[in-house]
Amino acid sequence: MFSINPFAQxxxxxxxxxxxxxxxxxxxxVIAGTLFDVAHKGSAKFFERRKxxxxxxxxxxxxxxxxxxxxxxxxxxAAVSGEFCKWPRxxxxxxxxxxxILYVISTACLVFSYPDNARxxxxxxxxxxxxxxxVLVGGLWFFFFLRVNVAFDGDSPFHVxxxxxxxxxxxxxxxxALVWHAMSAAxxxxxxxxxxxxxxxxxxxxxxxxxxxxxxxxxFFKPAVAFQRRVEEADGSSDLPRPSTENYIVRS
Amino acid sequence: xxxxxxxxxxxxxxECVDICPSDIMHIxxxxxxxxxxxxNFCWECYSCVKACPQNAIDVRGYADFAPLGHKVRVLxxxxxxxxxxxxRYRDGRIKEFAFPIRTTPWGSIKAAGEYEKPDAAAFGTQxxxxxxxxxxxxxxxxxxQKTIPAKQAKA
Numbered sequence: 247m248f249s250i251n252p253f254a255q256x257x258x259x260x261x262x263x264x265x266x267x268x269x270x271x272x273x274x275x276v277i278a279g280t281l282f283d284v285a286h287k288g289s290a291k292f293f294e295r296r297k298x299x300x301x302x303x304x305x306x307x308x309x310x311x312x313x314x315x316x317x318x319x320x321x322x323x324a325a326v327s328g329e330f331c332k333w334p335r336x337x338x339x340x341x342x343x344x345x346x347i348l349y350v351i352s353t354a355c356l357v358f359s360y361p362d363n364a365r366x367x368x369x370x371x372x373x374x375x376x377x378x379x380x381v382l383v384g385g386l387w388f389f390f391f392l393r394v395n396v397a398f399d400g401d402s403p404f405h406v407x408x409x410x411x412x413x414x415x416x417x418x419x420x421x422x423a424l425v426w427h428a429m430s431a432a433x434x435x436x437x438x439x440x441x442x443x444x445x446x447x448x449x450x451x452x453x454x455x456x457x458x459x460x461x462x463x464x465x466f467f468k469p470a471v472a473f474q475r476r477v478e479e480a481d482g483s484s485d486l487p488r489p490s491t492e493n494y495i496v497r498s
Numbered sequence: 499x500x501x502x503x504x505x506x507x508x509x510x511x512x513e514c515v516d517i518c519p520s521d522i523m524h525i526x527x528x529x530x531x532x533x534x535x536x537x538n539f540c541w542e543c544y545s546c547v548k549a550c551p552q553n554a555i556d557v558r559g560y561a562d563f564a565p566l567g568h569k570v571r572v573l574x575x576x577x578x579x580x581x582x583x584x585x586r587y588r589d590g591r592i593k594e595f596a597f598p599i600r601t602t603p604w605g606s607i608k609a610a611g612e613y614e615k616p617d618a619a620a621f622g623t624q625x626x627x628x629x630x631x632x633x634x635x636x637x638x639x640x641x642x643q644k645t646i647p648a649k650q651a652k653a
Contacts, residue, residue, distance in 0.1 A: 397512055407530075487572070488582070489575060490582055494579035495577075
């Protein structure tokens with residue numbers, strides 16, 4: 247399973263261009279969904295207004311080098327999900343984030359570089375499976391134990407709402423991908439393989455096609471907001487109080 | 499001064515829901531961000547304000563000290579044991595205050611459930627569960643036992 251390219255099995259029944267076109271369409275769906283989200287919710291206007299207001303309040307102008315450093319700090323924070331204060335939430339997000347990156351990049355490489363090579367001489371199939379497993383573990387952990395309405399608000403773990411559209415479709419997409427891949431690797435009944443492949447495509451389309459309604463775009467917005475906050479703190483325009491100069495902890 | 503959540507800052511971590519003593523901080527079902535479901539019933543303890551790791555919870559000041567257009571923001575500095583408040587008035591004036599919030603490091607106090615289950619015999623003592631360790635003493639002071647002379651006892 248770790249050395250077999252699942253997409254090569256598809257090329258046996260469909261042309262290689264099918265999955266390549268599908269991947270391009272999904273990328274376009276994410277871009278279009280994010281742009282529509284920005285326009286429809288007025289997020290761009292809101293952030294632009296906030297930027298103007300903070301610039302007017304700024305006590306000093308930041309140089310290009312300083313801004314670059316702040317951008318690097320923001321990326322470093324996002325890379326370790328430093329904004330989370332509790333380790334289970336942080337770890338589950340890291341599993342999902344890095345798993346998703348691995349899964350998406352290896353999917354694109356397999357689809358475009360090895361469309362009909364069932365056993366490519368590379369670690370890509372292993373990385374694809376590993377990425378999907380990481381997303382599945384992090385996602386299920388988050389879904390059943392860490393979702394805030396489940397952990398704190400008393401909802402059932404099976405209670406789903408619109409806020410679950412992203413994590414739900416993500417979990418179902420990778421789960422169906424793994425099931426389909428396992429069936430292909432085990433050379434199961436061809437009809438069953440095609441059915442699971444159809445389910446995989448359905449949930450993947452839901453994941454990438456519902457950006458407007460789901461939390462998908464938070465992956466792009468969160469680093470942007472984190473950067474803006476760092477800039478505000480650095481140029482003195484932050485609405486937060488100044489950090490205290492005193493330490494009141496007197497004993498441990 | 500009831501609290502409210504700035505949704506652009508809220509991360510939906512649930513710390514405020516967990517700590518609110520009157521159970522009025524809840525999670526919005528659509529956006530999964532916290533909100534105060536009943537500001538009129540807010541006890542104004544500001545536990546949520548202090549607990550929020552994203553500084554997302556603001557205070558809606560009363561009109562007599564901070565009329566419309568004001569802003570009250572809070573900064574939590576657990577490593578220093580300080581909560582700082584910043585009030586920006588409508589006319590642009592700013593006032594800042596810093597208060598010590600505790601004398602022990604953040605997270606150093608154990609919740610009741612984290613302590614070992616006490617021995618059944620402890621129910622019979624006069625001491626509280628954490629005494630005398632929490633008082634930083636070896637033993638609680640006791641009353642001196644005096645023997646009463648027989649004559650006084652008879653009288």
